[in-house]
Amino acid sequence: MKEWIPIPGTNKDTLIKVALEEFSLYGYKGVNISKLAQKANMTTGAVYHHFGSKSKLYEVIRTDMEQRLIDRMEGAASLFDKPEEAIKAALLTGLNFAIKGNICKLISEEAPYDKKDKIEEYISELTVENDLPIEVVLISSWRSILKGISSNQLTAEQGKNLIAWIFNKGE
Structure with missing residues (x-):
């Protein structure tokens, strides 16, 4: 404990x-x-x-919320064999958790302390098979969506649609 x-x-x-x-x-x-x-x-x-x-x-607050978020993202990603589907499911699940928990602002902002970003590390692990450092774009886009939702620039539905759009552009 x-x-x-x-x-x-x-x-x-x-x-x-x-x-x-x-x-x-x-x-x-x-x-x-x-x-x-x-x-x-x-x-x-x-x-x-x-x-x-x-x-x-x-x-303390941020670390706990990040771990809860990652736990959910891992669970969602584990349901898919294709990396793109796993990443998309992880990001959508993380977004849903952040919205329901009203922690979009908390998770979207840069932490004021020097520690590795566990969410960024997790997304990097999911994208390891890719030749491009796609995690840089994914994490910044995901955090921008969270920030947009927390500042009422985006609705939750628009945020989810943006994530889907990112993954559909490659098809």
Whole structure:
């Protein structure tokens, strides 16, 4: 069991739930720790006691959401033999999860800490058979779609249609 998983109902659990909501709505830069603590009915000291900093709290939230997203993407991709179909299914499943969880903004933004991007790594693994570094285009397009949805420039349906369009252009 991961050490940061909180016991339900504890202050740490409450902070994680409120932080997930805040970071998902406003992104890293848009979240104020004082306001986050106030929304959780706690002090800023409680946030720093449990997480040390805003960036570490964000990292806990982001890492958890990325892993949940990748788990779903892997499951969807495993259903297909053809790499193109597996990648398309993974991206669509990831998009659906991000939309349902309201984490499009969280997942689309660049992380404020230096760690490997696990989603990018996963998509790179799926595209390893390709002669071109197609993952560069896929990950940037996918994240742009997430960003467009989070800023209301795209609907969820338009995002899904864009992913389908990317894969249909090669036919």
